[in-house]
Amino acid sequence: MTALPTEPARSAEPAPATTGDGLLLPVPDDDGAPFWEYARRGELRVQACAACGVLRFPPRPCCPHCQSFDSEWRRMSGRGRIWSYVFPHPPLLPAYAEQAPYNAIVVELLDAPRIRLVGNLVTSADAPLDSVDPSRLRIGAGVKVAFHAMADGVTVPRWLLERP
Amino acid sequence: MSGALKDATAIVGIGQTPFAKNLVESERTLACRAIIAALDDAGIAPAEVDGFASYTMEETDEVEVAKSIGAGDVTFFSKVGYGGGGSCATVAHLAAAVATGQATVGVAWRSRKRGSGKRPWTNTAVQLPTPGQWTRPFGLLRPADEIGLLARRYMHEFGATRDHLFNVALACRNRANQNPAAMMYERPLTREMYMTSRWISEPLCLFDNCLETDGALACVVVSAERARDCRRKPVYVHSAAQGLPAQHHGMVNYWNDDPLTGPSWATARHLWKNSDLTPEDVDVAQIYDAFTPLIPLSLEGYGFCGRGEGAAFTEGGALEIGGRLPINTGGGGLSEAYVHGFNLINEGVKQLRGDSTAQVPDAATCLVTAGEGVPTSALLLRS
Numbered sequence: 001m002t003a004l005p006t007e008p009a010r011s012a013e014p015a016p017a018t019t020g021d022g023l024l025l026p027v028p029d030d031d032g033a034p035f036w037e038y039a040r041r042g043e044l045r046v047q048a049c050a051a052c053g054v055l056r057f058p059p060r061p062c063c064p065h066c067q068s069f070d071s072e073w074r075r076m077s078g079r080g081r082i083w084s085y086v087f088p089h090p091p092l093l094p095a096y097a098e099q100a101p102y103n104a105i106v107v108e109l110l111d112a113p114r115i116r117l118v119g120n121l122v123t124s125a126d127a128p129l130d131s132v133d134p135s136r137l138r139i140g141a142g143v144k145v146a147f148h149a150m151a152d153g154v155t156v157p158r159w160l161l162e163r164p
Numbered sequence: 165m166s167g168a169l170k171d172a173t174a175i176v177g178i179g180q181t182p183f184a185k186n187l188v189e190s191e192r193t194l195a196c197r198a199i200i201a202a203l204d205d206a207g208i209a210p211a212e213v214d215g216f217a218s219y220t221m222e223e224t225d226e227v228e229v230a231k232s233i234g235a236g237d238v239t240f241f242s243k244v245g246y247g248g249g250g251s252c253a254t255v256a257h258l259a260a261a262v263a264t265g266q267a268t269v270g271v272a273w274r275s276r277k278r279g280s281g282k283r284p285w286t287n288t289a290v291q292l293p294t295p296g297q298w299t300r301p302f303g304l305l306r307p308a309d310e311i312g313l314l315a316r317r318y319m320h321e322f323g324a325t326r327d328h329l330f331n332v333a334l335a336c337r338n339r340a341n342q343n344p345a346a347m348m349y350e351r352p353l354t355r356e357m358y359m360t361s362r363w364i365s366e367p368l369c370l371f372d373n374c375l376e377t378d379g380a381l382a383c384v385v386v387s388a389e390r391a392r393d394c395r396r397k398p399v400y401v402h403s404a405a406q407g408l409p410a411q412h413h414g415m416v417n418y419w420n421d422d423p424l425t426g427p428s429w430a431t432a433r434h435l436w437k438n439s440d441l442t443p444e445d446v447d448v449a450q451i452y453d454a455f456t457p458l459i460p461l462s463l464e465g466y467g468f469c470g471r472g473e474g475a476a477f478t479e480g481g482a483l484e485i486g487g488r489l490p491i492n493t494g495g496g497g498l499s500e501a502y503v504h505g506f507n508l509i510n511e512g513v514k515q516l517r518g519d520s521t522a523q524v525p526d527a528a529t530c531l532v533t534a535g536e537g538v539p540t541s542a543l544l545l546r547s
Binding site: 023024027029036057083084087088089091096101104114116117119120129139156 | 288295298299300301302303304308312313316317363368413416418419420421
């Protein structure tokens with residue numbers, strides 16, 4: 001298990017919840033903080049029970065299968081398939097309305113199909129949320145992870161088509 | 165003990181305010197008006213009220229309500245979470261409290277100014293009670309987006325189409341067109357209007373989404389024995405259930421084995437287990453309709469058809485008056501008013517009293533459901 005800072009990723013001052021442009025940053029809870037710390041390092045990791053090995057998402061304090069409180073963070077291949085998608089249209093928060101209609105997708109991981117992550121399909125890690133032609137989105141399409149720095153020290157996984 | 169709740173209590177009074185995009189009065193005032201109207205309907209003095217149940221999202225608490233309406237000593241009060249998932253549970257909690265002697269006259273209510281007030285999802289400072297860190301940064305901001313993902317997957321897996329969702333929207337609109345109190349009373353809906361309307365979160369269009377409403381409703385629950393002496397025909401709480409299924413995640417239920425079997429399935433198992441009735445016995449249903457896809461999902465969950473058959477069930481006018489299962493006979497959240505589903509409870513009572521504006525002939529049993537897609541609840545009412 002990779003050593004992580006013991007201090008939770010929160011300070012006494014509430015962190016700003018948005019980027020300068022007004023996009024929403026993830027606000028990690030104690031259980032989710034390691035996911036975001038690994039993402040910052042460019043690694044997609046999912047919480048697993050250290051006793052029985054079952055993966056779980058979203059992260060939580062103990063294993064729903066064996067009740068162990070010991071967990072580890074297992075690195076994923078970063079490959080998946082689109083499980084579903086939507087194209088949000090306004091009314092939306094202004095920073096999102098500017099890019100609308102964009103896509104929001106659910107990706108099932110090839111390593112663990114029951115682990116599904118919400119994200120965005122983009123043409124490159126730092127491209128806008130509406131960068132992929134909507135007609136390219138299909139349930140079952142293969143995708144691979146990329147990492148986008150939303151703000152200083154805040155990185156989110158995004159998704160690229162395996163066959164762009 | 166499993167039969168202790170069955171028919172032990174009844175809804176004996178209902179009340180409501182007007183429904184509109186913008187009402188002048190405060191949520192507190194509207195709550196009091198609906199509650200006093202419901203007590204008047206029942207013929208019960210406010211001083212006799214000793215139980216309250218409400219939603220956690222209700223801004224007016226029982227302290228304010230009790231002192232405003234002139235309640236006596238209150239011995240039972242509860243709040244149920246998860247937005248529209250709590251609607252039927254408020255009545256269920258009162259039924260349990262009255263059946264076990266914790267209260268004698270219970271009032272449930274919902275007052276909301278969502279028509280003129282803020283949309284909850286626009287709050288960027290406070291995380292909504294969903295796992296926001298996993299969804300909101302990616303622009304999955306609103307309930308319509310969250311349910312839209314499930315809807316797209318449902319359409320993909322089971323061949324459901326926008327015409328099926330239109331069937332739902334149309335049935336609700338047709339009933340609203342019969343209901344002078346409905347916000348959409350004079351606003352018919354056509355297939356062309358539906359198919360050419362703007363997207364909210366594709367695959368969901370404007371008419372797949374509920375209304376935005378200011379208004380309040382309330383109902384009064386007493387024992388079956390007491391109900392016989394009330395002003396109106398009692399409507400018995402035959403069965404009641406809440407449901408939070410294993411490994412459920414709220415409205416963003418993407419992380420379990422089968423996201424398309426939502427909380428209605430768990431709720432239904434408990435509801436039917438404690439009932440003398442089966443889905444075939446239901447004359448009319450009031451099914452929570454914040455979004456049209458919740459109807460096929462709920463039809464499956466409550467056992468009116470098999471898994472994946474909910475969309476096909478809506479064909480051939482099945483949801484209309486005279487159809488296989490008339491639903492949302494006041495217009496529902498899609499076309500009467502969106503007050504977190506409380507209008508569905510009161511409409512169920514109207515049907516079983518025989519005085520709905522879209523009356524199902526001889527209706528004797530009514531299923532009322534709360535929001536599918538969140539921890540939910542349901543009632544089986546009978547006359």
